[in-house]
Amino acid sequence: MSFLVQSVRHVLRHTTQRTTLTGAMRALSLSPGMHQQNKPAPVVDVAAITKDQQKECQLICDRINQQVAKAEQGRLFAVVHLCGKQFKITPGDIILVEGYWPPTIGDEISLDKVLLAGARDFTIVGRPILEPGLVTVKATVIEKTLTHTKTHFKKKRRKQYMRINFQRSPNTMIRINSIEVTQTVDGTSKAKEDLSRRLF
Amino acid sequence: MVFLSLTQLVRSRGPDEFWRKRRIFKMAAHYRNRPRNVYSLAVRIVHRALAYATKGRKLKKLDMAALWTTRVEAGCQQYGVPLEAFKEGLARSDIMLNKKMLSDLAIWEPRSFEALVKISRERAAVEGLPDIKQRSAFNQVYGLSNLKLD
Numbered sequence: 001m002s003f004l005v006q007s008v009r010h011v012l013r014h015t016t017q018r019t020t021l022t023g024a025m026r027a028l029s030l031s032p033g034m035h036q037q038n039k040p041a042p043v044v045d046v047a048a049i050t051k052d053q054q055k056e057c058q059l060i061c062d063r064i065n066q067q068v069a070k071a072e073q074g075r076l077f078a079v080v081h082l083c084g085k086q087f088k089i090t091p092g093d094i095i096l097v098e099g100y101w102p103p104t105i106g107d108e109i110s111l112d113k114v115l116l117a118g119a120r121d122f123t124i125v126g127r128p129i130l131e132p133g134l135v136t137v138k139a140t141v142i143e144k145t146l147t148h149t150k151t152h153f154k155k156k157r158r159k160q161y162m163r164i165n166f167q168r169s170p171n172t173m174i175r176i177n178s179i180e181v182t183q184t185v186d187g188t189s190k191a192k193e194d195l196s197r198r199l200f
Numbered sequence: 201m202v203f204l205s206l207t208q209l210v211r212s213r214g215p216d217e218f219w220r221k222r223r224i225f226k227m228a229a230h231y232r233n234r235p236r237n238v239y240s241l242a243v244r245i246v247h248r249a250l251a252y253a254t255k256g257r258k259l260k261k262l263d264m265a266a267l268w269t270t271r272v273e274a275g276c277q278q279y280g281v282p283l284e285a286f287k288e289g290l291a292r293s294d295i296m297l298n299k300k301m302l303s304d305l306a307i308w309e310p311r312s313f314e315a316l317v318k319i320s321r322e323r324a325a326v327e328g329l330p331d332i333k334q335r336s337a338f339n340q341v342y343g344l345s346n347l348k349l350d
Contacts, residue, residue: 077309079297079305086297086298086300088301088304088305088308115295115297115301116301116305116312118309118312123309123311123315125295125315125316125319127293127294127295128294128296151253151254153247153250153251153253153254154251154254155247155251162247
């Protein structure tokens with residue numbers, strides 16, 4: 001009890017001085033925290049900022065939409081996820097899918113898992129994929145072959161151990177026919193698609 | 201018996217030894233000096249080469265992964281963001297581009313890459329990750345409502 005009284009007296013004695021001390025000294029002092037109020041944090045109006053941001057965002061979306069409507073966006077590129085790998089593609093490219101993959105020659109497919117699409121003036125980033133139907137990537141399967149023969153050779157010296165195997169795995173080449181922005185871009189993602197037909 | 205081609209007329213070129221050695225010599229044809237002509241030397245070097253080729257197929261993948269990491273790191277150092285924070289920021293923003301794509305974008309699509317760095321940086325700053333020195337205040341990335349920050 002006597003200690004408390006002492007400390008309170010100590011605090012009272014130093015009240016005048018404390019106003020002049022720096023923040024670091026305040027941190028070191030014994031006085032209770034309620035006396036050590038920091039400056040009030042600057043008031044950030046998050047709602048206003050968000051509104052501003054929304055406006056900016058809408059502006060950007062409008063500009064993208066205008067550009068797409070006038071077909072001034074130029075050649076698009078896209079990053080698609082296909083067979084566990086990601087490919088950066090642009091119309092006319094031929095990409096190689098390694099390993100077993102069911103589609104056969106001549107199949108027209110659309111690559112739906114578009115992670116990112118970009119043009120000269122804008123980039124659309126998906127989280128993790130763009131909303132369905134926003135960017136359409138069409139491709140054709142043009143060739144199905146086997147790889148060259150890979151020799152799998154193992155040998156241990158002086159142990160009479162030697163194995164040799166040969167392997168060829170299937171390869172599929174597909175050509176990217178077109179990449180198009182088919183919907184208008186608006187900052188909000190909408191989930192009005194019929195989900196029954198989609199696989200993911 | 202009708203032989204349609206001349207090669208079929210030629211007698212078999214000897215016992216198994218010839219064919220066994222010929223298989224090795226075919227693979228040693230581009231060597232120089234004695235390993236090209238002497239079987240006992242050729243077979244050692246061919247076996248070594250085949251074993252290296254087998255191991256190299258795995259090493260190639262690892263090497264490429266290391267190369268991509270280096271490239272992405274260099275790419276985000278341009279903007280003063282360390283690699284770890286960049287990757288963490290992207291992952292927390294649900295952007296699932298892999299290292300290969302990020303390095304490709306850093307090289308060929310620098311402005312898309314810059315946008316990714318900014319998104320990631322913003323996310324890292326908002327979530328209070330270490331390594332981000334400059335706390336950015338809502339001034340670099342538009343569409344914050346999409347980031348679900350509040």
